[in-house]
Amino acid sequence: MDVISEFFSEYDGLQAFRTTIYLTLLSALLALVIGTVVAVMRVSPIRVLQLIGTAYVNIIRNTPLTLVIVFCNLGLFVQLGLALANKDSHTFINDNNFRLAVLGLSVYHASFVAEAIRSGVNTVPLGQAEAARAIGLPFLKTLRYVVLPQAFRGAIAPLGNVLIALTKNSTVASVIGVTEASAVMKVMMENRPDVIFVVFGIFALGFVILTLPVGVLFTSLSKRLAVKR
Protein backbone atom coordinates (compact mmCIF):
# COMPACT_ATOMS: atom_id res chain seq x y z
CA MET A 1 0.00 0.00 0.00
CA ASP A 2 2.94 2.30 -0.65
CA VAL A 3 0.76 4.12 -3.17
CA ILE A 4 -1.21 5.61 -0.27
CA SER A 5 1.93 7.04 1.30
CA GLU A 6 2.94 8.32 -2.15
CA PHE A 7 -0.42 10.08 -2.32
CA PHE A 8 0.47 12.04 0.81
CA SER A 9 4.21 12.55 0.30
CA GLU A 10 5.15 12.59 -3.37
CA TYR A 11 1.96 13.96 -4.96
CA ASP A 12 0.64 16.01 -2.05
CA GLY A 13 -2.91 14.81 -2.60
CA LEU A 14 -4.14 16.78 0.40
CA GLN A 15 -2.97 20.00 -1.23
CA ALA A 16 -4.89 18.96 -4.38
CA PHE A 17 -8.08 18.47 -2.40
CA ARG A 18 -7.44 21.77 -0.61
CA THR A 19 -7.37 23.45 -4.04
CA THR A 20 -10.63 21.66 -4.90
CA ILE A 21 -12.21 23.01 -1.71
CA TYR A 22 -10.95 26.59 -2.31
CA LEU A 23 -12.20 26.49 -5.90
CA THR A 24 -15.58 25.24 -4.71
CA LEU A 25 -16.05 27.73 -1.86
CA LEU A 26 -14.91 30.83 -3.78
CA SER A 27 -17.03 29.89 -6.81
CA ALA A 28 -20.01 29.10 -4.59
CA LEU A 29 -19.84 32.55 -2.99
CA LEU A 30 -19.53 34.39 -6.29
CA ALA A 31 -22.23 32.21 -7.88
CA LEU A 32 -24.56 32.99 -4.97
CA VAL A 33 -24.09 36.73 -5.51
CA ILE A 34 -24.55 36.60 -9.31
CA GLY A 35 -27.39 34.09 -9.02
CA THR A 36 -29.31 36.20 -6.52
CA VAL A 37 -29.03 39.27 -8.74
CA VAL A 38 -30.23 37.26 -11.77
CA ALA A 39 -33.14 35.77 -9.78
CA VAL A 40 -34.22 39.24 -8.59
CA MET A 41 -34.06 40.48 -12.18
CA ARG A 42 -36.25 37.60 -13.31
CA VAL A 43 -39.02 38.33 -10.78
CA SER A 44 -38.77 42.13 -11.09
CA PRO A 45 -41.60 44.17 -12.62
CA ILE A 46 -39.30 45.61 -15.31
CA ARG A 47 -39.58 43.78 -18.61
CA VAL A 48 -36.03 44.51 -19.81
CA LEU A 49 -34.52 43.13 -16.62
CA GLN A 50 -36.70 40.01 -16.86
CA LEU A 51 -35.49 39.44 -20.41
CA ILE A 52 -31.83 39.89 -19.46
CA GLY A 53 -32.23 37.43 -16.57
CA THR A 54 -34.02 34.85 -18.71
CA ALA A 55 -31.45 35.17 -21.48
CA TYR A 56 -28.60 34.68 -19.00
CA VAL A 57 -30.14 31.54 -17.55
CA ASN A 58 -31.05 30.00 -20.92
CA ILE A 59 -27.72 30.73 -22.56
CA ILE A 60 -25.46 29.70 -19.69
CA ARG A 61 -27.47 26.65 -18.67
CA ASN A 62 -27.27 25.20 -22.17
CA THR A 63 -23.53 25.74 -22.61
CA PRO A 64 -21.18 22.92 -21.55
CA LEU A 65 -19.10 23.84 -18.50
CA THR A 66 -15.95 22.58 -20.22
CA LEU A 67 -16.52 25.10 -23.01
CA VAL A 68 -17.02 27.91 -20.48
CA ILE A 69 -13.80 27.07 -18.61
CA VAL A 70 -11.70 26.53 -21.75
CA PHE A 71 -13.04 29.80 -23.15
CA CYS A 72 -12.07 31.64 -19.95
CA ASN A 73 -8.47 30.62 -20.60
CA LEU A 74 -8.04 30.44 -24.39
CA GLY A 75 -10.61 33.14 -25.19
CA LEU A 76 -10.57 35.67 -22.37
CA PHE A 77 -6.93 35.39 -21.37
CA VAL A 78 -4.90 34.22 -24.40
CA GLN A 79 -6.88 35.97 -27.15
CA LEU A 80 -8.38 38.97 -25.39
CA GLY A 81 -5.66 39.55 -22.82
CA LEU A 82 -7.82 39.52 -19.69
CA ALA A 83 -5.45 38.81 -16.81
CA LEU A 84 -6.87 38.39 -13.31
CA ALA A 85 -3.56 38.30 -11.44
CA ASN A 86 -0.43 40.39 -11.13
CA LYS A 87 1.64 39.74 -14.25
CA ASP A 88 4.95 40.36 -12.50
CA SER A 89 4.26 37.83 -9.81
CA HIS A 90 6.22 34.60 -10.21
CA THR A 91 3.03 32.63 -9.47
CA PHE A 92 1.17 34.52 -12.20
CA ILE A 93 0.23 31.48 -14.34
CA ASN A 94 -1.13 29.55 -11.35
CA ASP A 95 -3.00 32.49 -9.85
CA ASN A 96 -4.45 33.55 -13.17
CA ASN A 97 -5.64 30.05 -14.10
CA PHE A 98 -7.16 29.58 -10.66
CA ARG A 99 -9.05 32.88 -10.85
CA LEU A 100 -10.21 32.25 -14.42
CA ALA A 101 -11.52 28.86 -13.25
CA VAL A 102 -13.36 30.52 -10.36
CA LEU A 103 -14.83 33.02 -12.82
CA GLY A 104 -16.01 30.26 -15.20
CA LEU A 105 -17.38 28.04 -12.44
CA SER A 106 -19.31 30.85 -10.79
CA VAL A 107 -20.75 32.29 -14.01
CA TYR A 108 -21.91 28.77 -14.96
CA HIS A 109 -23.39 27.80 -11.60
CA ALA A 110 -25.00 31.20 -11.06
CA SER A 111 -27.68 30.19 -13.56
CA PHE A 112 -28.56 27.16 -11.41
CA VAL A 113 -28.45 29.27 -8.24
CA ALA A 114 -30.86 31.73 -9.88
CA GLU A 115 -33.27 28.92 -10.72
CA ALA A 116 -33.00 27.51 -7.18
CA ILE A 117 -33.82 30.91 -5.65
CA ARG A 118 -36.70 31.37 -8.07
CA SER A 119 -38.09 28.00 -6.98
CA GLY A 120 -37.69 29.28 -3.42
CA VAL A 121 -39.71 32.40 -4.30
CA ASN A 122 -42.42 30.04 -5.54
CA THR A 123 -42.69 28.47 -2.08
CA VAL A 124 -43.65 31.81 -0.54
CA PRO A 125 -47.45 32.00 -0.34
CA LEU A 126 -49.20 34.69 -2.34
CA GLY A 127 -50.72 36.21 0.78
CA GLN A 128 -47.27 37.16 2.11
CA ALA A 129 -46.48 39.37 -0.85
CA GLU A 130 -50.03 40.76 -0.82
CA ALA A 131 -49.70 41.63 2.85
CA ALA A 132 -46.37 43.33 2.20
CA ARG A 133 -47.91 45.39 -0.56
CA ALA A 134 -50.93 46.15 1.63
CA ILE A 135 -48.73 47.82 4.26
CA GLY A 136 -47.25 49.90 1.45
CA LEU A 137 -43.90 48.23 0.78
CA PRO A 138 -42.63 48.76 -2.76
CA PHE A 139 -41.21 45.87 -4.83
CA LEU A 140 -37.62 45.95 -3.58
CA LYS A 141 -38.63 46.20 0.08
CA THR A 142 -41.23 43.44 -0.36
CA LEU A 143 -38.43 41.32 -1.73
CA ARG A 144 -35.87 42.26 0.90
CA TYR A 145 -37.94 42.07 4.07
CA VAL A 146 -40.66 39.55 3.24
CA VAL A 147 -40.08 37.32 0.23
CA LEU A 148 -36.33 36.71 -0.11
CA PRO A 149 -35.66 35.67 3.51
CA GLN A 150 -38.33 33.00 3.18
CA ALA A 151 -37.26 32.16 -0.38
CA PHE A 152 -33.67 31.42 0.72
CA ARG A 153 -34.96 29.08 3.41
CA GLY A 154 -37.21 27.38 0.89
CA ALA A 155 -34.35 27.11 -1.61
CA ILE A 156 -31.86 25.45 0.75
CA ALA A 157 -32.33 21.94 -0.66
CA PRO A 158 -31.81 22.91 -4.34
CA LEU A 159 -28.95 25.25 -3.33
CA GLY A 160 -27.34 22.26 -1.60
CA ASN A 161 -27.66 20.31 -4.84
CA VAL A 162 -25.93 23.14 -6.71
CA LEU A 163 -23.11 23.17 -4.15
CA ILE A 164 -22.61 19.40 -4.53
CA ALA A 165 -22.63 19.74 -8.33
CA LEU A 166 -20.15 22.61 -8.05
CA THR A 167 -17.81 20.51 -5.88
CA LYS A 168 -17.74 17.77 -8.51
CA ASN A 169 -17.65 20.19 -11.44
CA SER A 170 -14.59 21.93 -9.99
CA THR A 171 -12.62 19.00 -11.47
CA VAL A 172 -13.13 20.58 -14.89
CA ALA A 173 -10.70 23.34 -13.82
CA SER A 174 -7.92 20.82 -14.49
CA VAL A 175 -8.44 21.51 -18.20
CA ILE A 176 -6.82 24.94 -17.81
CA GLY A 177 -4.03 23.69 -15.59
CA VAL A 178 -5.39 24.10 -12.09
CA THR A 179 -3.81 21.32 -10.04
CA GLU A 180 -6.90 20.18 -8.16
CA ALA A 181 -7.79 16.59 -7.30
CA SER A 182 -8.58 15.22 -10.78
CA ALA A 183 -5.38 16.67 -12.26
CA VAL A 184 -3.28 14.97 -9.58
CA MET A 185 -5.20 11.72 -10.05
CA LYS A 186 -4.41 11.82 -13.76
CA VAL A 187 -0.69 12.25 -13.10
CA MET A 188 -0.68 9.48 -10.50
CA MET A 189 -2.43 7.10 -12.92
CA GLU A 190 0.06 7.89 -15.66
CA ASN A 191 3.01 7.22 -13.36
CA ARG A 192 1.58 4.15 -11.66
CA PRO A 193 -0.55 2.26 -14.21
CA ASP A 194 -0.14 -0.88 -12.09
CA VAL A 195 -2.35 0.44 -9.28
CA ILE A 196 -5.02 2.51 -11.05
CA PHE A 197 -7.81 0.90 -9.01
CA VAL A 198 -6.26 2.01 -5.74
CA VAL A 199 -5.55 5.50 -7.09
CA PHE A 200 -9.12 5.87 -8.35
CA GLY A 201 -10.40 4.52 -5.04
CA ILE A 202 -8.48 7.15 -3.04
CA PHE A 203 -9.73 10.09 -5.12
CA ALA A 204 -13.29 8.78 -5.43
CA LEU A 205 -13.36 8.35 -1.65
CA GLY A 206 -12.15 11.95 -1.31
CA PHE A 207 -15.15 13.21 -3.27
CA VAL A 208 -17.55 10.97 -1.36
CA ILE A 209 -16.16 12.49 1.85
CA LEU A 210 -16.55 16.01 0.41
CA THR A 211 -20.08 15.63 -1.01
CA LEU A 212 -21.96 13.23 1.30
CA PRO A 213 -21.83 15.43 4.46
CA VAL A 214 -22.89 18.47 2.39
CA GLY A 215 -25.94 16.54 1.18
CA VAL A 216 -26.84 15.41 4.70
CA LEU A 217 -26.24 18.89 6.14
CA PHE A 218 -28.38 20.67 3.55
CA THR A 219 -31.21 18.14 3.83
CA SER A 220 -31.35 18.60 7.61
CA LEU A 221 -30.97 22.39 7.26
CA SER A 222 -33.79 22.55 4.73
CA LYS A 223 -36.05 20.65 7.16
CA ARG A 224 -35.00 22.74 10.15
CA LEU A 225 -35.02 26.18 8.53
CA ALA A 226 -37.97 25.86 6.15
CA VAL A 227 -40.78 28.18 7.18
CA LYS A 228 -43.48 25.95 8.66
CA ARG A 229 -46.77 26.35 6.89
Added chain:
Amino acid sequence: MSGTVLFDAPGPRAKRLYFGVGVVAVVAILLVLWFVLDRLNEKGQLTAAKWKPFLTGEIWTQYILPGLAGTLIAAAISVVLAMVVGVLLGVGRLSSQAWVRWPCGVLVEFFRAVPVLLMMLFTYALYAKYELFPPERYALAAVVTGLTLYNGSVVAELVRSGVHSLPKGQSEAAMAIGLTSGKSMRLVLLPQAITAMLPAIVGQLVVILKDTALGYIITYEELLRKAEQIGNYKSNLVPAFIVIGAIFIIINYLLTVVAQRVESLMRRRGRSAGGPLTADPVDQSTVAVVGQDTNN
Protein backbone atom coordinates in the same frame (compact mmCIF):
# COMPACT_ATOMS: atom_id res chain seq x y z
CA MET B 1 -46.09 33.07 -12.29
CA SER B 2 -44.34 34.09 -9.13
CA GLY B 3 -43.40 37.54 -10.34
CA THR B 4 -46.89 38.89 -10.56
CA VAL B 5 -47.65 38.54 -6.85
CA LEU B 6 -44.63 40.59 -5.91
CA PHE B 7 -45.81 43.91 -7.28
CA ASP B 8 -49.03 45.75 -8.07
CA ALA B 9 -50.11 46.81 -11.51
CA PRO B 10 -47.98 49.97 -11.83
CA GLY B 11 -49.56 53.40 -11.52
CA PRO B 12 -48.36 56.41 -13.53
CA ARG B 13 -45.43 57.13 -11.21
CA ALA B 14 -44.32 53.51 -11.06
CA LYS B 15 -44.65 53.27 -14.84
CA ARG B 16 -42.29 56.20 -15.28
CA LEU B 17 -39.87 54.67 -12.76
CA TYR B 18 -39.96 51.25 -14.48
CA PHE B 19 -39.44 52.90 -17.83
CA GLY B 20 -36.49 54.86 -16.48
CA VAL B 21 -34.85 51.76 -14.96
CA GLY B 22 -35.54 49.87 -18.19
CA VAL B 23 -33.79 52.54 -20.24
CA VAL B 24 -30.80 52.53 -17.87
CA ALA B 25 -30.63 48.72 -18.14
CA VAL B 26 -30.73 48.82 -21.94
CA VAL B 27 -28.02 51.49 -22.01
CA ALA B 28 -25.90 49.46 -19.58
CA ILE B 29 -26.28 46.31 -21.71
CA LEU B 30 -25.41 48.24 -24.87
CA LEU B 31 -22.35 49.70 -23.14
CA VAL B 32 -21.18 46.23 -22.09
CA LEU B 33 -21.80 44.90 -25.62
CA TRP B 34 -19.95 47.84 -27.11
CA PHE B 35 -17.05 47.30 -24.72
CA VAL B 36 -16.86 43.60 -25.63
CA LEU B 37 -17.11 44.28 -29.35
CA ASP B 38 -14.56 47.07 -29.11
CA ARG B 39 -12.21 44.74 -27.27
CA LEU B 40 -12.78 41.99 -29.88
CA ASN B 41 -12.20 44.51 -32.65
CA GLU B 42 -9.04 45.81 -31.03
CA LYS B 43 -7.71 42.23 -30.91
CA GLY B 44 -8.68 41.76 -34.54
CA GLN B 45 -11.35 39.15 -33.84
CA LEU B 46 -14.07 40.86 -35.84
CA THR B 47 -12.38 41.01 -39.21
CA ALA B 48 -14.17 39.23 -42.05
CA ALA B 49 -11.25 36.84 -42.45
CA LYS B 50 -11.92 35.40 -39.00
CA TRP B 51 -15.59 34.72 -39.72
CA LYS B 52 -15.52 33.82 -43.40
CA PRO B 53 -14.25 30.24 -42.84
CA PHE B 54 -17.67 29.38 -41.41
CA LEU B 55 -19.23 30.15 -44.76
CA THR B 56 -16.98 27.63 -46.52
CA GLY B 57 -17.95 23.99 -46.92
CA GLU B 58 -14.56 22.80 -45.76
CA ILE B 59 -14.95 23.93 -42.13
CA TRP B 60 -18.34 22.23 -41.93
CA THR B 61 -17.46 18.94 -43.62
CA GLN B 62 -13.99 18.63 -42.08
CA TYR B 63 -14.60 19.99 -38.60
CA ILE B 64 -18.05 20.96 -37.41
CA LEU B 65 -20.08 18.03 -38.77
CA PRO B 66 -17.58 15.35 -37.66
CA GLY B 67 -17.43 17.05 -34.25
CA LEU B 68 -21.20 17.16 -34.05
CA ALA B 69 -21.29 13.47 -35.02
CA GLY B 70 -18.79 12.67 -32.26
CA THR B 71 -20.86 14.56 -29.71
CA LEU B 72 -24.17 13.02 -30.81
CA ILE B 73 -22.80 9.45 -31.07
CA ALA B 74 -21.35 9.58 -27.56
CA ALA B 75 -24.58 11.08 -26.24
CA ALA B 76 -26.82 8.56 -28.03
CA ILE B 77 -24.91 5.48 -26.84
CA SER B 78 -24.79 6.90 -23.31
CA VAL B 79 -28.53 7.57 -23.24
CA VAL B 80 -29.41 4.01 -24.26
CA LEU B 81 -26.94 2.42 -21.86
CA ALA B 82 -27.90 4.80 -19.05
CA MET B 83 -31.56 3.80 -19.45
CA VAL B 84 -30.66 0.10 -19.21
CA VAL B 85 -28.30 0.56 -16.26
CA GLY B 86 -30.72 2.97 -14.60
CA VAL B 87 -33.77 0.72 -14.83
CA LEU B 88 -31.75 -2.27 -13.55
CA LEU B 89 -30.28 -0.30 -10.62
CA GLY B 90 -33.60 1.41 -9.87
CA VAL B 91 -35.57 -1.85 -9.82
CA GLY B 92 -32.74 -3.44 -7.84
CA ARG B 93 -32.98 -0.68 -5.27
CA LEU B 94 -36.71 -1.33 -4.90
CA SER B 95 -36.22 -5.08 -4.59
CA SER B 96 -37.71 -6.87 -1.62
CA GLN B 97 -34.44 -8.80 -1.25
CA ALA B 98 -31.95 -6.96 0.96
CA TRP B 99 -28.94 -8.55 -0.75
CA VAL B 100 -30.03 -6.95 -4.07
CA ARG B 101 -31.26 -3.69 -2.57
CA TRP B 102 -28.10 -2.82 -0.65
CA PRO B 103 -25.46 -3.19 -3.39
CA CYS B 104 -27.69 -1.32 -5.83
CA GLY B 105 -28.14 1.47 -3.29
CA VAL B 106 -24.40 1.72 -2.66
CA LEU B 107 -23.64 1.79 -6.40
CA VAL B 108 -26.20 4.54 -7.06
CA GLU B 109 -24.91 6.72 -4.22
CA PHE B 110 -21.30 6.15 -5.26
CA PHE B 111 -21.80 7.05 -8.93
CA ARG B 112 -23.67 10.18 -7.93
CA ALA B 113 -20.97 11.32 -5.53
CA VAL B 114 -17.97 10.84 -7.84
CA PRO B 115 -17.32 13.45 -10.56
CA VAL B 116 -17.97 12.23 -14.10
CA LEU B 117 -14.52 13.46 -15.16
CA LEU B 118 -12.87 11.26 -12.51
CA MET B 119 -14.71 8.22 -13.89
CA MET B 120 -13.73 9.12 -17.45
CA LEU B 121 -10.05 9.53 -16.55
CA PHE B 122 -10.11 6.25 -14.64
CA THR B 123 -11.87 4.17 -17.30
CA TYR B 124 -9.62 5.69 -19.98
CA ALA B 125 -6.58 4.45 -18.05
CA LEU B 126 -8.34 1.13 -17.43
CA TYR B 127 -9.17 0.48 -21.09
CA ALA B 128 -5.66 1.46 -22.16
CA LYS B 129 -4.08 -0.83 -19.57
CA TYR B 130 -6.09 -3.96 -20.40
CA GLU B 131 -6.59 -3.05 -24.09
CA LEU B 132 -10.32 -3.66 -23.84
CA PHE B 133 -11.05 -1.67 -27.00
CA PRO B 134 -9.13 -0.77 -30.15
CA PRO B 135 -6.84 2.17 -29.23
CA GLU B 136 -8.77 4.70 -31.33
CA ARG B 137 -11.90 3.86 -29.32
CA TYR B 138 -10.49 4.36 -25.78
CA ALA B 139 -11.71 7.94 -25.58
CA LEU B 140 -15.22 7.20 -26.84
CA ALA B 141 -15.51 4.18 -24.54
CA ALA B 142 -14.35 6.20 -21.54
CA VAL B 143 -16.75 9.09 -22.30
CA VAL B 144 -19.65 6.66 -22.69
CA THR B 145 -18.74 4.74 -19.51
CA GLY B 146 -18.52 7.89 -17.40
CA LEU B 147 -21.78 9.30 -18.74
CA THR B 148 -23.57 5.93 -18.45
CA LEU B 149 -22.59 5.33 -14.84
CA TYR B 150 -23.50 8.83 -13.67
CA ASN B 151 -26.70 9.21 -15.68
CA GLY B 152 -27.66 5.60 -14.99
CA SER B 153 -27.70 6.42 -11.28
CA VAL B 154 -29.81 9.51 -12.00
CA VAL B 155 -32.28 7.35 -13.97
CA ALA B 156 -32.28 4.81 -11.13
CA GLU B 157 -33.38 7.55 -8.74
CA LEU B 158 -36.06 8.60 -11.22
CA VAL B 159 -37.35 5.02 -11.42
CA ARG B 160 -37.44 4.85 -7.65
CA SER B 161 -39.29 8.13 -7.20
CA GLY B 162 -41.56 7.24 -10.14
CA VAL B 163 -42.61 3.99 -8.51
CA HIS B 164 -42.99 5.71 -5.13
CA SER B 165 -45.21 8.38 -6.67
CA LEU B 166 -47.70 5.73 -7.82
CA PRO B 167 -50.72 5.20 -5.57
CA LYS B 168 -50.27 2.30 -3.17
CA GLY B 169 -53.38 0.63 -4.60
CA GLN B 170 -51.50 -0.16 -7.81
CA SER B 171 -49.22 -2.76 -6.25
CA GLU B 172 -51.98 -3.94 -3.89
CA ALA B 173 -54.22 -4.63 -6.90
CA ALA B 174 -51.38 -6.47 -8.61
CA MET B 175 -50.88 -8.61 -5.52
CA ALA B 176 -54.63 -9.20 -5.30
CA ILE B 177 -54.80 -10.76 -8.76
CA GLY B 178 -51.94 -13.05 -7.77
CA LEU B 179 -48.88 -11.40 -9.36
CA THR B 180 -45.55 -11.91 -7.63
CA SER B 181 -43.69 -8.76 -6.57
CA GLY B 182 -41.36 -9.17 -9.57
CA LYS B 183 -44.24 -9.43 -12.01
CA SER B 184 -46.13 -6.58 -10.40
CA MET B 185 -43.01 -4.42 -10.82
CA ARG B 186 -42.53 -5.43 -14.45
CA LEU B 187 -46.14 -5.41 -15.64
CA VAL B 188 -47.83 -2.77 -13.50
CA LEU B 189 -45.46 -0.37 -11.76
CA LEU B 190 -42.53 0.04 -14.15
CA PRO B 191 -44.51 0.94 -17.29
CA GLN B 192 -46.30 3.70 -15.39
CA ALA B 193 -43.13 4.90 -13.72
CA ILE B 194 -41.30 5.12 -17.06
CA THR B 195 -44.15 7.12 -18.59
CA ALA B 196 -43.93 9.51 -15.65
CA MET B 197 -40.16 9.74 -16.14
CA LEU B 198 -40.36 10.75 -19.78
CA PRO B 199 -40.04 14.55 -19.39
CA ALA B 200 -37.20 14.10 -16.90
CA ILE B 201 -35.42 11.73 -19.30
CA VAL B 202 -35.65 14.26 -22.13
CA GLY B 203 -34.36 16.92 -19.75
CA GLN B 204 -31.50 14.63 -18.77
CA LEU B 205 -30.52 14.48 -22.47
CA VAL B 206 -29.37 18.08 -22.13
CA VAL B 207 -27.08 17.10 -19.26
CA ILE B 208 -25.68 14.15 -21.22
CA LEU B 209 -25.10 16.23 -24.34
CA LYS B 210 -23.34 18.96 -22.34
CA ASP B 211 -21.19 16.47 -20.47
CA THR B 212 -19.90 14.92 -23.70
CA ALA B 213 -17.75 18.07 -23.82
CA LEU B 214 -15.78 16.55 -20.92
CA GLY B 215 -14.47 14.18 -23.61
CA TYR B 216 -12.33 17.15 -24.73
CA ILE B 217 -10.15 16.53 -21.69
CA ILE B 218 -9.48 12.90 -22.63
CA THR B 219 -8.84 13.73 -26.32
CA TYR B 220 -12.23 12.59 -27.62
CA GLU B 221 -12.96 14.21 -31.01
CA GLU B 222 -16.15 16.11 -30.23
CA LEU B 223 -17.42 19.63 -30.96
CA LEU B 224 -15.27 21.47 -28.43
CA ARG B 225 -12.09 19.72 -29.60
CA LYS B 226 -13.04 20.64 -33.19
CA ALA B 227 -13.60 24.25 -32.16
CA GLU B 228 -10.04 24.36 -30.88
CA GLN B 229 -8.75 22.75 -34.09
CA ILE B 230 -10.62 25.28 -36.23
CA GLY B 231 -9.16 28.04 -34.07
CA ASN B 232 -5.63 26.74 -34.55
CA TYR B 233 -6.12 26.18 -38.27
CA LYS B 234 -7.69 29.52 -39.13
CA SER B 235 -6.39 31.42 -36.07
CA ASN B 236 -9.92 32.49 -35.22
CA LEU B 237 -10.32 30.85 -31.84
CA VAL B 238 -12.88 33.29 -30.41
CA PRO B 239 -15.23 33.11 -33.42
CA ALA B 240 -14.88 29.31 -33.46
CA PHE B 241 -15.86 29.10 -29.78
CA ILE B 242 -18.81 31.40 -30.38
CA VAL B 243 -20.09 29.29 -33.30
CA ILE B 244 -19.65 25.96 -31.46
CA GLY B 245 -21.19 27.42 -28.30
CA ALA B 246 -24.20 28.57 -30.33
CA ILE B 247 -24.64 25.04 -31.74
CA PHE B 248 -24.65 23.57 -28.22
CA ILE B 249 -27.06 26.21 -26.94
CA ILE B 250 -29.52 25.75 -29.82
CA ILE B 251 -29.64 21.93 -29.55
CA ASN B 252 -29.96 21.97 -25.77
CA TYR B 253 -32.55 24.73 -25.76
CA LEU B 254 -34.66 22.76 -28.26
CA LEU B 255 -34.39 19.67 -26.05
CA THR B 256 -35.53 21.73 -23.04
CA VAL B 257 -38.55 22.93 -25.01
CA VAL B 258 -39.36 19.33 -26.04
CA ALA B 259 -39.13 18.23 -22.39
CA GLN B 260 -41.55 20.98 -21.34
CA ARG B 261 -43.96 20.03 -24.14
CA VAL B 262 -43.90 16.36 -23.16
CA GLU B 263 -44.52 17.34 -19.56
CA SER B 264 -47.49 19.57 -20.27
CA LEU B 265 -48.89 16.95 -22.67
CA MET B 266 -48.67 14.31 -19.99
CA ARG B 267 -50.14 16.60 -17.37
CA ARG B 268 -53.19 17.08 -19.57
CA ARG B 269 -53.55 13.44 -20.54
CA GLY B 270 -52.68 12.01 -17.14
CA ARG B 271 -51.34 8.80 -18.65
CA SER B 272 -49.61 7.73 -15.48
CA ALA B 273 -51.22 7.52 -12.07
CA GLY B 274 -48.10 9.17 -10.64
CA GLY B 275 -47.94 12.35 -12.69
CA PRO B 276 -44.82 13.58 -14.51
CA LEU B 277 -41.53 13.75 -12.66
CA THR B 278 -38.90 16.40 -13.06
CA ALA B 279 -35.20 15.91 -12.55
CA ASP B 280 -33.04 18.64 -11.14
CA PRO B 281 -31.51 20.31 -14.20
CA VAL B 282 -28.14 20.77 -12.51
CA ASP B 283 -25.73 18.36 -14.12
CA GLN B 284 -23.69 16.03 -11.97
CA SER B 285 -26.03 16.70 -9.13
CA THR B 286 -28.38 14.74 -6.98
CA VAL B 287 -31.89 14.43 -8.31
CA ALA B 288 -34.60 16.40 -6.64
CA VAL B 289 -37.28 13.85 -5.99
CA VAL B 290 -40.39 15.64 -7.08
CA GLY B 291 -43.54 13.65 -7.66
CA GLN B 292 -46.11 16.36 -7.21
CA ASP B 293 -46.51 19.86 -8.56
CA THR B 294 -44.67 22.59 -6.76
CA ASN B 295 -47.06 25.25 -5.60
CA ASN B 296 -46.49 27.86 -8.22
